[in-house]
Amino acid sequence: MISLVQFRGADGDRGVAVIRDGRAASRLPGVSSTLALARRALAEGTTLDALTRALGDGPPVDLAAVELLAPIDHEDSAHLLLSGTGLTHLGSAEGRDKMHRALDDAAHQTDSMKMFLMGVEGGKPADGAQGAQPEWFYKGDGSSLVAPGAPLLSPDFALDAGEEPEIAGIYLIAGDGTPVRLGYALANEFSDHVTERGNYLWLAHSKLRPAALGPELLVGELPAHVEGVSRIVREGRTLWEKPFLSGEDNMSHSIANLERHHFKYGLFRRPGDVHVHFFGTATLSCSDGIETREGDVFEIEAAPFTLPVRNPIVRAASPAAAVKAL
Incomplete structure (x- = not known):
């Protein structure tokens, strides 16, 4: 089971963390928002689950040390x-x-x-x-x-x-x-x-x-x-x-x-x-x-x-x- 968490780090940059099967959160490489990830999955004709797995795991994310955002938002x-x-x-x-x-x-x-x-x-x-x-x-x-x-x-x-x-x-x-x-x-x-x-x-x-x-x-x-x-x-x-x-x-x-x-x-x-x-x-x-x-x-x-x-x-x-x- 996969969960996605949007966050803002101490540097002010946004990112998306993934929690896979209850394990510790890790950053999704090259992803700044859940919406951007979803748009990419649609454009590539794949699913969120498959795209998330294909992207792999970046560095760990301490969710207690970052600003948590709503799991979805829109620029407008x-x-x-x-x-x-x-x-x-x-x-x-x-x-x-x-x-x-x-x-x-x-x-x-x-x-x-x-x-x-x-x-x-x-x-x-x-x-x-x-x-x-x-x-x-x-x-x-x-x-x-x-x-x-x-x-x-x-x-x-x-x-x-x-x-x-x-x-x-x-x-x-x-x-x-x-x-x-x-x-x-x-x-x-x-x-x-x-x-x-x-x-x-x-x-x-x-x-x-x-x-x-x-x-x-x-x-x-x-x-x-x-x-x-x-x-x-x-x-x-x-x-x-x-x-x-x-x-x-x-x-x-x-x-x-x-x-x-x-x-x-x-x-x-x-x-x-x-x-x-x-x-x-x-x-x-x-x-x-x-x-x-x-x-x-x-x-x-x-x-x-x-x-x-x-x-x-x-x-x-x-x-x-x-x-x-x-």
Whole structure:
């Protein structure tokens, strides 16, 4: 199994390290970014795995002594799109249902539960078929992607700053418009759950927040069962901790179905664009009554990823959004 890690050294130069089968990281010779490596693989008609192996190992890289970068980025942040799907994991409807079931009779299904059941019944169609549509949301562009260890900025108008431990798929659109999956990253799809709880139609607002990825891009297939831990650390002590599950064995949709529904739109098949697509979660601290605050640190870890996602919350002032006539 191969993982790629983007970094910046003490000299300011960028590089890409490779972790092969859990061994110590080494530098990929002549490679300055994951995107450049992916473009080269496409141009040479090979795979990331094969190209990485052909390049061999350069000098060792001490990942604790360099600046870790997000595992994917783009020279023009407008050409990196963050999006995601919800209600995709077995058990995820319960937490969402608690959030939305305030005035409704408990005997009636909420729209969230109906959407979840659609996935359970039709989210894993036979190969090549298109199954039930998942919930979908837009999250931002590359400017919303937070580097490892960097703050997750919660705007001053936010009502909540909540974690979502997830797996994200990373994609590059080839010259002919074909989406090419580069691999997977561990992720924190940061959201405002109190805003969403107020009215589920505010989901779009609740998702317009930054997001963090772990340092590693896992090349190849995601294991069918991924088990990890999500925690919140406050003033050096663990405030909340809970295991989470992902991978297709724990999902109501197949990854292929989520990909088909995202990339069925021509807008998302523009050559040269990069996509980070979050696959959803079933574990939220807000479902356990946790209220986060500035300074709290989110920590998410899961095998086969060897490095965690770790980011603090920082409250950020939002500039006035007044519109002027021209």
